[in-house]
Amino acid sequence: MRTRLAIRTHAFLEKHFPERRVFLKSDSDTRFIRLRPETQLIAFTGASLLVGWTIIATAIILMDSIGAGNFREQAKRDQVTYQARLNDLSAERDRRTAEALAAQDRFNAALDQISAMQYEILTSETRRHELETGIEVIQSTLRDTMREREEAREMLAALQGQEGADQATVMLASKDKDAPVAFLADALARTAEERDKIASDAEEALLHADELVHEIALMKENNDQIFRQLEEAMTVSVAPLDKMFRSAGLPTQRILDQVRRGYSGQGGPLTPLSFSTRGEPISPDVERANRILGELDTLNLYRIAAEKAPFAMPVKRSYRFTSEYGYRRDPKTGGRRMHNGVDFAGPSGTPLHATADGVVTHAGWQSGYGRLIKIRHEFGIETRYAHLSKLRVKVGQRVSRGDHIGDMGASGRVTGVHLHYEVRVGGKAVNPMIYIKAAKDVF
Incomplete structure (x- = not known):
């Protein structure tokens, strides 16, 4: 059975890869190398694999090069867009600050x-x-x-x-x-x-x-x-x-x-004024x-x-607005989750200020938030200041709007130095920018 299979296989190979001889001639002698069908099959298979690997590798390199070029171009476009947005936000902040000062005057x-x-x-x-x-x-x-x-x-x-x-x-x-x-x-x-x-x-x-x-x-x-x-x-x-x-x-x-x-x-x-002393009508x-x-x-x-009420800004020095309130892509896991506040990025140690009068109810470490300050205000409002590098208030301390309560840092679950700022009404998180934008023409 093996002999028949070998014979058939050899006949198939002879049909497609007939035996060949390669002659090697020198000045004094002539020799030849006999290439059997099996040898030719092995050589053909190796050559095919080498050519295929070369084609695949070349395609991968080309695709990586094209992808890298597109990524760099996209990164440059994103950087230009982001820089333009930062400039617009900075100009808007300066304009709102001037308007607030004029309104205060x-x-x-x-x-x-x-x-x-x-x-x-x-x-x-x-x-x-x-x-x-x-x-x-x-x-x-x-x-x-x-x-x-x-x-x-x-x-x-x-x-x-x-x-x-x-x-x-x-x-x-x-x-x-x-x-x-x-x-x-x-x-x-x-x-x-x-x-x-x-x-x-x-x-x-x-x-x-x-x-x-x-x-x-x-x-x-x-x-x-x-x-x-x-x-x-x-x-x-x-x-x-x-x-x-x-x-x-x-x-x-x-x-x-x-x-x-x-x-x-x-x-x-x-x-109220009252000048009548003889029972006369006002x-x-x-x-x-x-x-x-x-x-x-x-x-x-x-x-x-x-x-x-928290109508003031928690950061008074230069900052970057890096994340809004609402659902977003989680910077750690990549999944989609709710972001209950807004993020302000700045240098480590940037002073942070209370946005309204209130009483400190928490000043310490809390999982995820890192170093966290909670302040209870009137009207059922609470503000939170997370990821701080240093706490400057204690529990039970009464603070006024504008007081220095802590410094910006990168404690807790973060990717960089920033302030995570929350406003909660009745225990439910709301968008802090509602309060900040509402006061833009007043303060």
Whole structure:
């Protein structure tokens, strides 16, 4: 059986690879090498394998070269795009910083103007009441003067009616003949003088009353202008703060009520004006002033609330924004997972600052986060600062917005130096950029 198979195999090889002889001739001798079919098959197979390996290796090298070239080009394009994005973010940050400083200056100027206008309102209101009191005194004096004038006229008429009867009596009396006439003449002269004086005083009182009425009209116009400026200032100051809280998704009325309860004290932040002491209805100016004071109270409440919510940036020096909030590719495993905060990259040791007033509830190591600081704020808000190189606060410590709480580092589960910053409301993570962007035109 083996012989037949060998014979068939040899015949097949003889058909495709017939035996060949290679002659080697020299000057003195001639030799030959016989190439059997099996030898030719082995040589052909080896040559085929060598050619195939050469082709495959060449293809791999070409593919690697093409891929490397494409990768380098893509890397260059990504680098240019990333650099352009960094430049845009830097320019946007500088522009927002300038806008925030300008808004803060406008806010401070508005507060100064409000204080000055409030003082002018109180001064003008006091002056107005003084003028009203003066007018009432003048009117009372004028009424008394008119009443005395009427009494003098009646007395003069009575004296003139009795003059005829007194003349007969005077003519009958020889001794005292000149006495009643002199008395009557003196009384008439005094009455005439008093009448002229009363008329002059009345005329002067009327002129003074006209002047007071004109002065009160000018004062009311000035007060109206002051009120308009105050109302415009309140609108300019309160509207951006209200928009900031609403953009962050915070319930403004509930927050204002909570701040008001915490900062009430005796009389509240501001006490409404009340100038009426005789049971008279409140004037429109007083109602307008009370409305402005109410808006000023709201402004103060918003200002206090803004210090307690994380509207500030945790990094004040140069940084790179390296990762957004939301689902992303995990830098360690490559899988897709939720990123509960935002990342700011910078040099190791970069100072980090509290973004709002609060109390430190955690300052130590936590798995994955590395060195971590947790701060509890008002309104159920918590902020987290992870991967720090150094902690500068302790548990239970009360911090204010802008306080230096730690330094940027690379502790925990990281690929480089950066800050992982989180904002949680009611224990649920939210996008921190909502708060930062909401405050871009205010701070």
